[in-house]
Every structure is written in C-alpha cells, then in structure tokens.
Amino acid sequence: MNSILTNDEKKKRKRSTILDAAIKLYSENGFAETKVAEIAKEAGVSFGTVFTYFNSKEELYEAAILEPLEEIKPYFIEIEERFKGEPLEIIKEMIDCHVQLFATRSEYLRLIQQVLARPERFPKLFKELDAFVKSFIDCIYPVIEAGQRLGYFYEESPSLIAESYLSILNGMRLTFIDEYTNMVWKDITRQALRLFGPISNI
Amino acid sequence: MNSILTNDEKKKRKRSTILDAAIKLYSENGFAETKVAEIAKEAGVSFGTVFTYFNSKEELYEAAILEPLEEIKPYFIEIEERFKGEPLEIIKEMIDCHVQLFATRSEYLRLIQQVLARPERFPKLFKELDAFVKSFIDCIYPVIEAGQRLGYFYEESPSLIAESYLSILNGMRLTFIDEYTNMVWKDITRQALRLFGPISNI
Amino acid sequence: MNSILTNDEKKKRKRSTILDAAIKLYSENGFAETKVAEIAKEAGVSFGTVFTYFNSKEELYEAAILEPLEEIKPYFIEIEERFKGEPLEIIKEMIDCHVQLFATRSEYLRLIQQVLARPERFPKLFKELDAFVKSFIDCIYPVIEAGQRLGYFYEESPSLIAESYLSILNGMRLTFIDEYTNMVWKDITRQALRLFGPISNI
C-alpha cells in the first residue's frame, strides 16, 4: 500500500529514485553528455519534477557525488573501529572490504574519477574528495606505522603507501572493466596488499 | 619565400599544431565540454581551419587519441628490445620509462582514461586501447615468467601482475594530481615494482 | 482560465500556426532558402517551439506537403461522387473546382512543384505525389471513356488527356504568376477543357 507512507517519506523516496537514476547516468555518460530528461525518464518522473527536488543539473551532480560519499566514508575513516587485529589483519580486511565495496558500486567509483580528472571544473567536489583522501590517510597512517614497526610492511612513507593504494583502487576500475567478478577480486586484493608489504602466495 | 618549408611541411605542421591544441583541451575538459572554437583559438587558427584538417570534432578526438598512441606503443610492446638485463632490471627500467613518459605526457594519459571510462561511447577507440593492453601483456608475459623462475617475482598470474601494473599507472594519474614531480616519481616507481615482487628499500 | 480551449486544442492550433507559416515560407523561398527562424517568426513563436512540434526542418517540410495533400485529395479522387451529370458536365465542374482550388491555394501548388522538380531530393514526398497522380488518373479514366463514347471528347488515350490536364494546371501556376484573378480563370478553365474535347466559345 502506498498509503502507509507519510507524505514526507514519499518525497524522500522520490528524491532518492531521482538521485539513483542520476548516479547511474552521470557515471555512464559523464556530466555534459547526460541529459536531465534522460534522468527523469530513468527515474520514471517528468523532467519538471527533477527540478522540484534539485535546483539545477549541477546541483544534482553534486548530490550524486556527495551523498553516496557519506555512506562510503565510514569504510575509509573508521579503520581501526571496523577492522580488528594485527596491522596486517586490519589492512587485509580493509582492502577486502574496499574492493568488495567498489565491486558492487563501480558506477559510483566512476563518478569520483570524473571529478578527480577535472579539479578545476568541479572545485567544490574536488575539495571534498581531497579532504576525504586526506582523512583516509590520517586514519590509516598509524596502522601502517604499526605494521612497519612489526616488520610486516615496507619501510616506506605511509602516505605514499596509502596513496598508491588509492591509485590501484582507482586504476583497477579502469583496467578490469567488467571483470569485477568474484573470481578476480581475490587476486586484486592480493596485489593491493603487496603495496604495503611483501606478501607471498599462500 | 616566407620560409624554407615546403607546402606539405607547412600543412603537416599546422595539422600538428591543431592536434596538440586538441589533446591539451580534450584532456582538460573532456570531449563534450571542449568547444572546437577553443581548440582553434588555442592553436592560433581560425575556426574553419580546424575542419580543413579534421572532418569533425569526433574525428579530431580520435586522432588525438590514436596518433600519440602510436608514439607511445614502442615503449610498451618492445620491452625486451628496449630494456636489457635480468628480468628485474628490465622491469625496473620499464617502469622508470613508463612513469617518466606519463609524467611528461600526463595530459595524454588523461585522454586515455576518458576512453577507458566510457567504452560504449567510444567503441572504436576503446577497441584500439584494449588491443594495445593485450599486446603489452603478451610482451611482458615472458619477462615476468623468467623473473618468477629466478625467484624475483611473486608466483602470481603474469596477466594479473601486468594488469595491476597498468592499474596503478592509470590510478596514479588520478591520485597524484599535479605532483608528478621528480621527487615523487622515484617513489611511485618503487611502489609499482612491488606489484611484481617483494622489493625492500635500499 | 485564459480561454475555453482545452490544452490539446491549443496545441493543435499552435502546430497549425507553425505549419501554415511553413507552407507560406517554404513555397516562397524553397526548402533550402527558408530558415527555421523565419518560420518561427512568421508563426509568432520562438525558435525552439518549432522543434517542439516538428523534429527537424525536413520533417516540417514533409508535413507541409503531406497534410494539405490530404485535404486536397477528395477533389481529385472522388470525381464521380462530387461532380454530377454528363461526362462533359462532370469534367467542366471538376476543372472549375480545381482551378478555383489552386487559385486560392497557389502557394501550396508551388510546394508541390518543388517536389516534382526534384524527385531524388525528396523521394518519400515524390512517391506520395506520384501515387496521388495515379489515383487521379484511375478516377478520371472512366469519365473520359464515357465522354469519348458519347463523342464529346477526343479519341485519345485517357491517361494522356489526364496527364496533359495536370500539366496545364501545374504550368499555369508558373505562367500566370499573380494573375490568378477571377477574370482570367474562367478562360483558363476553358483552355483546360480543350485538352479533353473540341470546345468552342459560347
């Protein structure tokens, strides 16, 4: 029954439908080549309605980047709260979690890359993402240091390690196009881990 | 005579000026948000002249991707011809070469990423790049195998190693925005190398 | 309420305003030399509105040809239903009707001629007109035959008579430029009739 929903809930739901359509289409076609009319169609609303919930195409793009970012943040900045054990264990679990996250939300990763590729075009969003990266590094820094002290990780600048890790996450989205299947992502995880320390197969 | 250049040479030179302007602007602004008028201005020619040398905006984009690709190809598919020594040495030199290459041509790498991010939008170009990646893997495969036999490299699928290497190359372009300076790229090289085998600092 | 008209009626009306403007300007200036902006201005709507109702300039041209054709058709293919009496009477009335029709809609006749003059440029429209001509001949054929049996008409191929009749209708639009006045068209009618049989003045 639709009628069980309050008005507010209905509105939230419609807003969310539109946002999901936007994420899908922006990620597939980029900002410029996505038409508001298409988003409306994908969301099953008239395109006037899109402007009821978002003031402009640009604002919708920002929401499409920033709102999922909030959902994803915990997995990157609550490292020690989420992943327990030895540093190596923590990092292993973290990588597993991240790879799985982007395997299921690869379209969102694409969106992020669009912003990273054009800092001057999307300054506000870029700043947000940059801050996010910095927070991640701050969070993971002590873990890496601890791992280095225990001799598990390379004696390398923890920032570099963290950044190269983000690089490989980003890059894999580009390289392994549609093969983000269960089969490969265990492998990917292993390779990502090797940026931290010398990990042989088991 | 205005110069010693023949007519043909002048034409080639003008074409190249336009292509360079296109590479710069396409890489900065993407295909859709780059205006042909801007390319013309950047190249210092009139608007219509762009269409004298390239039939359409799309064709110019293709040329901007494919022509530099030809220049870059040798560094990826003549591995054993170019880089000599032990497998570890070969890979080291190769990574150095590639990182330096993309440090100086980071704008071109951005172009490639635009295509990789949208295979359906640029099918022809994507196919070309995909073939390029496959050739690279074919070339590097025996080197990795040799390195594995000598115990330098991880006992990992050579394809996976090669692909994760390409991932980190691509990803680093996104992560280390404008810091591709001399200082960091030695570090980057080191991290890339760690995808092949367990490399400690020296 | 601004008016009693429903939304749908208003849309139809606007579409029709644009179509009329198009017929006028296309007939005066031809397809290529008519600018969509001019049509919009003539119709009193903005530029973009034209494209709300017609997908392209070409489609608008097709509508400008085909829609009035439907209105005109009955006068050419319902000969025996519309015009009564002896064959001679039927033909007389028919010619009268046609001449008057084209006197009032001379601009539309001009449009038709543009298509007839360029079958390869407008294949779809040409086919339509060609079919129309054939239907007309089919309809008038028995009337001419009957007239021939009664000795009123020349013993000539009815198709030839019909086609020469259409020729003179078309040709007169070109020859008697703006003189399609009441004065001359009785005369024109008489001359057209003489293609059917030997008609003296009365």
Added chain:
Amino acid sequence: MNSILTNDEKKKRKRSTILDAAIKLYSENGFAETKVAEIAKEAGVSFGTVFTYFNSKEELYEAAILEPLEEIKPYFIEIEERFKGEPLEIIKEMIDCHVQLFATRSEYLRLIQQVLARPERFPKLFKELDAFVKSFIDCIYPVIEAGQRLGYFYEESPSLIAESYLSILNGMRLTFIDEYTNMVWKDITRQALRLFGPISNI
C-alpha cells in the same frame, strides 16, 4: 592536339565546360543546394578556377540561365521566319520544334522553372524571362489571328492561347518526368495543339 587551340579558344572552352556543369547541377539541385565545389568537380577544374571565370555563385547562375536563353530565343521569336505554310502548319511545326527542344534540354527547362517560381528571389532573371515570354506572344499573335480568320483556331484571346501553350510546355516537364521519350512526345504535341484549335486524331 591541344596546341592547335589558341589561348582564347582554350579559355572559352573551359568557361563553357564550367557553365555546362553549372546548368546540369543547378537544374538538378537548385541554386541553394548546389555547391560551387561540386560544379568545379563536375567540370574537372579546381574550385578556385570557377571564380576566375565567374565572379560569384550568383553570377554563374545568371549565366546558366541567360546564355542558353539566347540560343533558345530564335525558336520562339522567329516564328514566321522559321516555320512556313498555313497558320496551322506553322503552329504544328513550332510545337514540334519546341517539344523536341525541351525533350533534349529538359534540364534547362527546369532551370527556367526555378526562376519562374521565385520572381522576387531572381528579379533580374525573371524580368528577362518575362520579356522573353512577351516577345514570344508578340510573335505568335499574328499567326494565331490569321489562323482564327481561317477558322482553324478557337475564337479566343490569342494571348490566352499563347500563355496556355507555354503553361502546358512548362507543366509537361513536371508531369512527364522521365518519359520525354520519342513515343510520348508526338502525343504531347497533339495535346498542345488542341489549345489552339479543335484537332482530331490523325
């Protein structure tokens, strides 16, 4: 041998090649949809050369109309000098001559119709053609009068007869698209003649 030609002759010949190409293409595609480059190609010269012989596209169009007009004129204004015998004979021969003329030069007739259809667009050319029509009427007028006096022709305004004759000539170009073959044109001639007087078969 080309070398037998004087320079002047060569130039004339090239000019004529271009003009013929122009007549062909203008008649097929109209003024606006014919590109100078196409004319050049058809004529086998570079398109800069077209502008060596004609100052503009418009001027070339005018030449394409006016120069063949001079060739055709004699057949329309030297009626009594060319065609001998009784008025009926004169008219018969004239019609024969004209139909044959336009059968072989139907493309030129198409050009004329383009101008007749747009007097305001081509005022200069239209005036020229209008004068031509008037001259024709002047020339044929006495012949018709004579025929009327002899009882061969309808007691109709000779101008009307002449104009309706021109109408059918023009119209037949539109109606009998590509069937201007030997078979039909005897028939067409007969129908045209019937605008003058009551002519039975044979």
Added chain:
DNA sequence: TATGAATGAGGTTTCATTCAT
C-alpha cells in the same frame, strides 16, 4: 506538487569567397 510547452543561448558544421603561391 507534478507536468511539459516555451524559450533562446550556445554548439557544430557548411560553404562562398579571398588570396598567397
């Protein structure tokens, strides 16, 4: 609140014409 017709700025592309070689 939801709709979608109206708007017009802005982009790509064509093509006549110029002019240096």
Added chain:
DNA sequence: GATGAATGAAACCTCATTCAT
C-alpha cells in the same frame, strides 16, 4: 591562370531552465 588553404558568417539543432496550469 590555376590552385586550394584559410576564413567566418550563418544555419540547424539541443537542452537546461522557467513557469503557467
């Protein structure tokens, strides 16, 4: 005289946004 590269005005068309219903 012949060529064809350069130019830029002008046209079509798209699409974000507004706003009346």
